[in-house]
Amino acid sequence: MFDDFFVRAILAGVGLALTTGPLGCFIIWRRMAYFGDTIAHSALLGVALSLLLQFNLTLAVFLVAATVSILLLFLQKRQALSADALLGILSHATLAIGLVMVAFMSWVRIDLIAFLFGDILAVSKTDIVMIWGGGILVLAAIAWLWRPLLASTVNPELAEAEGLQPERARLFFMLLMAVVIAIAMKIVGIMLITSLLIIPAAAARRFASTPEVMAVFASLIGAVAVVGGLFGSLTYDTPSGPSIVVAALILFILSLLPRRGRGQALEGQRS
Amino acid sequence: MFSPANSEAKPLVSLSNVGVQRSGRWLVRGVDFSVSRGEIVTLIGPNGSGKSTTVKTAIGVLKPDEGTVERADGLKVGYVPQKLAIDWTLPLTVRRLMTLTGPLSEHDMTAALEAVGLSHMLGAEVQHLSGGEFQRALMARAIARKPDLLVLDEPVQGVDFSGEIAIYDLIQSIRNSTGCGILLISHDLHVVMAATDTVICLNGHVCCRGTPQAVTQSAEYVRLFGSRAAQALAVYSHHHDHTHLPDGRVLHSDGSVTDNCHPDDGHHHGHEGHDHAHHNHAGHSHDHHADDHSHDHKQPAGERHV
Numbered sequence: 001m002f003d004d005f006f007v008r009a010i011l012a013g014v015g016l017a018l019t020t021g022p023l024g025c026f027i028i029w030r031r032m033a034y035f036g037d038t039i040a041h042s043a044l045l046g047v048a049l050s051l052l053l054q055f056n057l058t059l060a061v062f063l064v065a066a067t068v069s070i071l072l073l074f075l076q077k078r079q080a081l082s083a084d085a086l087l088g089i090l091s092h093a094t095l096a097i098g099l100v101m102v103a104f105m106s107w108v109r110i111d112l113i114a115f116l117f118g119d120i121l122a123v124s125k126t127d128i129v130m131i132w133g134g135g136i137l138v139l140a141a142i143a144w145l146w147r148p149l150l151a152s153t154v155n156p157e158l159a160e161a162e163g164l165q166p167e168r169a170r171l172f173f174m175l176l177m178a179v180v181i182a183i184a185m186k187i188v189g190i191m192l193i194t195s196l197l198i199i200p201a202a203a204a205r206r207f208a209s210t211p212e213v214m215a216v217f218a219s220l221i222g223a224v225a226v227v228g229g230l231f232g233s234l235t236y237d238t239p240s241g242p243s244i245v246v247a248a249l250i251l252f253i254l255s256l257l258p259r260r261g262r263g264q265a266l267e268g269q270r271s
Numbered sequence: 272m273f274s275p276a277n278s279e280a281k282p283l284v285s286l287s288n289v290g291v292q293r294s295g296r297w298l299v300r301g302v303d304f305s306v307s308r309g310e311i312v313t314l315i316g317p318n319g320s321g322k323s324t325t326v327k328t329a330i331g332v333l334k335p336d337e338g339t340v341e342r343a344d345g346l347k348v349g350y351v352p353q354k355l356a357i358d359w360t361l362p363l364t365v366r367r368l369m370t371l372t373g374p375l376s377e378h379d380m381t382a383a384l385e386a387v388g389l390s391h392m393l394g395a396e397v398q399h400l401s402g403g404e405f406q407r408a409l410m411a412r413a414i415a416r417k418p419d420l421l422v423l424d425e426p427v428q429g430v431d432f433s434g435e436i437a438i439y440d441l442i443q444s445i446r447n448s449t450g451c452g453i454l455l456i457s458h459d460l461h462v463v464m465a466a467t468d469t470v471i472c473l474n475g476h477v478c479c480r481g482t483p484q485a486v487t488q489s490a491e492y493v494r495l496f497g498s499r500a501a502q503a504l505a506v507y508s509h510h511h512d513h514t515h516l517p518d519g520r521v522l523h524s525d526g527s528v529t530d531n532c533h534p535d536d537g538h539h540h541g542h543e544g545h546d547h548a549h550h551n552h553a554g555h556s557h558d559h560h561a562d563d564h565s566h567d568h569k570q571p572a573g574e575r576h577v
Contacts, residue, residue, distance in 0.1 A: 029358055029360055031358070147371075153361065154357060154363070155352050157327060157332045157350070157352055158350050158352050158355075158371075161332050161348050161350035162350055162372040162416070163347075163348070163372070202360070209396075210363070210367050
């Protein structure tokens, strides 16, 4: 059954969506959407370096993404420029350097579009093993870091004062982001990775009463978006990566619709 | 019940000659004090005088650039930060907030929420709480962990007058029942919690320290605050540079500079604040005990009180 490219695509996509759910929740709670984008864009520099140095692609992307995250952490501490200006510089600088390097390497022919927008229909069995293996590792690490991460999301000083280690949790979180971006690049592509992190988590907010429930719902909504997007792409012959994002967006819009009962009571309270 | 005199053991936290620097400027310098079991220490001082910096250094959130901070081994801190905004995207009920930094037994959780009068709010989302309720929820969270040292950064900020009295009563009863040490930052320059053992006035350095005078000893204050409030509040008068008049104004003596306050250290910027702090209280008391002078100050209090 794994021989069918469509089954492979669904397996890869669902594996990725389950991983990005909880991570995406933290990106939303900590207002790090632009940070996620920056790390994702730096992946193209990783692609270029891997081609230049004939190095493993996923590992190269992970190393570049991790370096950029740590560089950001360091630059933010120096407080020379505002965080969003720094993100803007690094985000587009790494993307541009990657594109320029690829253009210089006239001896390699690469499908840039596949890197920018993903090619989920081309995933191999090895890719699936990497997605699920990496995904399980990432989820285990998130579960282990959950308390310090959540407490420092509410207030880093509170977490620090009460004996948790918010700095360490934050560093690990950034490394996990780099791992996810390295394994997600093939599926949805550099430009769309952040959407798979953010949109399912945002859609899960309305249905969640605790952070833990929201994380689980984000994973499930992401998985539904992957399956829906892939079937849509098959039916209407549309590109797979963007179709998955559109499916996630539709689920998000559905989550905004007023619900009967509690939802309406809530609206009433606000007015 | 507990007083610093009968706690001979090592202090929970002690700072000696602590200074914290930020980009070349000293936020605070030469700070010395300690908090022992059962002791209530209140920090006061004008805005930007380094109160929060000092507290954060005491509990290890900030590292001192000079001097030393010693904390008792395995010190368990309960911290109520000054400002806390929880993003709407984070679904957090009061119940979940309680176990934010560590697991908690059901009994401890309900006991702490009952102490602050929020036991009926267990299932409420924190974003739906009022400012005062949220503040009390944060206090419940901090006391439920049974800390050795409870640290409160302006716990009565944004809470109305009767709420302020209730919170001070609560802090005192926590100290009496658990014997923990309490380090408190007061938003008010002169009116502090009556149960305070030591008041430390900061202004980039320790300006002065002492014990507050019980309000109940002064008939004027009892009239001004009301008898219940007078038991919870106390006045810390800066005996070295000014005196309080019964109508809430502050009388400054000429040459008010003392030997441990330098003329150019910005200490005297605080005086305007002193004045307004009293307007605030005159305004507060207006709600409860209308009298002549609180009418006089109603307008400035309304403008200032945010």
